[in-house]
Amino acid sequence: xxxxxxxxxxxxxxxxxxxxxxxxxxxxxxxxxxxxxxxxxxxxxxxxxxxxxxxxxxxxxxxxxxxxxxxxxxxxxxxxxxxxxxxxxxxxxxxxxxxxxxxxxxxxxxxxxxxxxxxxxxxxxxxxxxxxxxxxxxxxxxxxxxxxxxxxxxxxxxxxxxxxxxxxxxxxxxxxxxxxxxxxxxxxxxxxxxxxxxxxxxxxxxxxxxxxxxxxxxxxxxxxxxxxxxxxxxxxxxxxxxxxxxxxxxxxxxxxxxxxxxxxxxxxxxxxxxxxxxxxxxxxxxxxxxxxxxxxxxxxxxxxxxxxxxx
Numbered sequence: 001x002x003x004x005x006x007x008x009x010x011x012x013x014x015x016x017x018x019x020x021x022x023x024x025x026x027x028x029x030x031x032x033x034x035x036x037x038x039x040x041x042x043x044x045x046x047x048x049x050x051x052x053x054x055x056x057x058x059x060x061x062x063x064x065x066x067x068x069x070x071x072x073x074x075x076x077x078x079x080x081x082x083x084x085x086x087x088x089x090x091x092x093x094x095x096x097x098x099x100x101x102x103x104x105x106x107x108x109x110x111x112x113x114x115x116x117x118x119x120x121x122x123x124x125x126x127x128x129x130x131x132x133x134x135x136x137x138x139x140x141x142x143x144x145x146x147x148x149x150x151x152x153x154x155x156x157x158x159x160x161x162x163x164x165x166x167x168x169x170x171x172x173x174x175x176x177x178x179x180x181x182x183x184x185x186x187x188x189x190x191x192x193x194x195x196x197x198x199x200x201x202x203x204x205x206x207x208x209x210x211x212x213x214x215x216x217x218x219x220x221x222x223x224x225x226x227x228x229x230x231x232x233x234x235x236x237x238x239x240x241x242x243x244x245x246x247x248x249x250x251x252x253x254x255x256x257x258x259x260x261x262x263x264x265x266x267x268x269x270x271x272x273x274x275x276x277x278x279x280x281x282x283x284x285x286x287x288x289x290x291x292x293x294x295x296x297x298x299x300x301x302x303x304x305x306x307x308x309x310x311x
Contacts, residue, residue: 027221034203035136035226037128060084060108060123064115071149073127079146080104080131081124084115091160092310094119095150099169099288100137103130107168110291113299114166117306124150126174136230139199140174141237147178151187161186162310166302168193168288169261173239176269179250180242188309190246191302193253194287197265198238205262240272249276251305255285255293278305 032039060066066082073079082104086092094114098107104123111121126143128134138146147165154161163186165175172195179190196202203222207215223234243250250273254266263281270279280301282290291298 024221024225026218027223027225030218030222031225031229034222035139035230037135037137057105057108059112060105064112066123068131069122069153071153073149074145075142077127077133079124079127079133079149081122081150082111083120083122084111085120086115086118090118090120091158091162092119093154093158093161093163094121095147095154095163095165095175096121096123097143097147097165097167097171097174098123098126098129099167099171100139105130107171110166110168113291113302114164117303119164122150122154126171137170138174138230138232139234139237140170140177140239141199141232142230143170143174144177144181144242147174148181148183151184155184155186163187164189164191164306164310166191166193167195169195173199176239176246176250177237177242179246179248179275180244183248187248189249189251189306191251191253191305192269193290194255194258194261195239195252195265195269196261197240197268198235200234200237201240201265202261203234206260240269243269243273243275246273246275249305249309250278251302252277252279253282253285253290253298253301254279255282255287255290257284257293258287258290260287 060082064084066084069081069083071079096107096111096114098104104125107123111123114121125132126138127146128137151163154163165178165187167175172192175190176192176195203219204215207219227233252266252270254263256263266279270277282294282298285293
């Protein structure tokens, strides 16, 4: 009997070790595909169509006469942004934050729209993207601290700056995560387009959608690997927890044809927000491209909203 019990315990131990090994392997695989900055993100968007890079980059790279700006992050990374100032001096600023799998120059058309509204624009390359250093994608979480550093860099040069934060997808989540921090009064409003509620939630949604099965335990092993390799938890990286603490007015936008981030997440975020808020659903809007579906509605909504807080 003792031998049988010992044998069964040995089998259970082997199964446990094998399960942990397989889970860790899969967690590392997902980390390398999704979080690591050293791999292409094209596989993530295999069913998602971007506009051509040359079109998106055109104004910012070819026509804007941008200046490169660099700062050092809290963990000693060299971070880059494009800065385009108005020909006539103004203290109106828009920080335009790109989405997942992109870099700053690919949000050129949106930066141009803010520029046409009379704003100076600062377009960061989030850590691990574009010209910014970093071995991992922050998914908005570490990026929130970097965005605050960019805010402070603007205020250092222009103490009267009135700043709007704008982001789409991961960038939208990043500006929402920023909203929960102790922001300077110079930050007047936040616009978030197609943001997710938390990194854990969007991982869970995508894994479940593509596999037609529970994300457990894959997501938990991925979370563990992310904590060990990137230093942050998918669960702690929460926009919905951040907006509960927000004091900054927030405008939510989301396309009703978004196949990557469900529109229900906008509604959850809106309900949780403690600061002045507004939400607008863009008919036929696709992920990160709602401005193309209804350009007049999209940009007039943003312009009218900002006029309430930035003169």
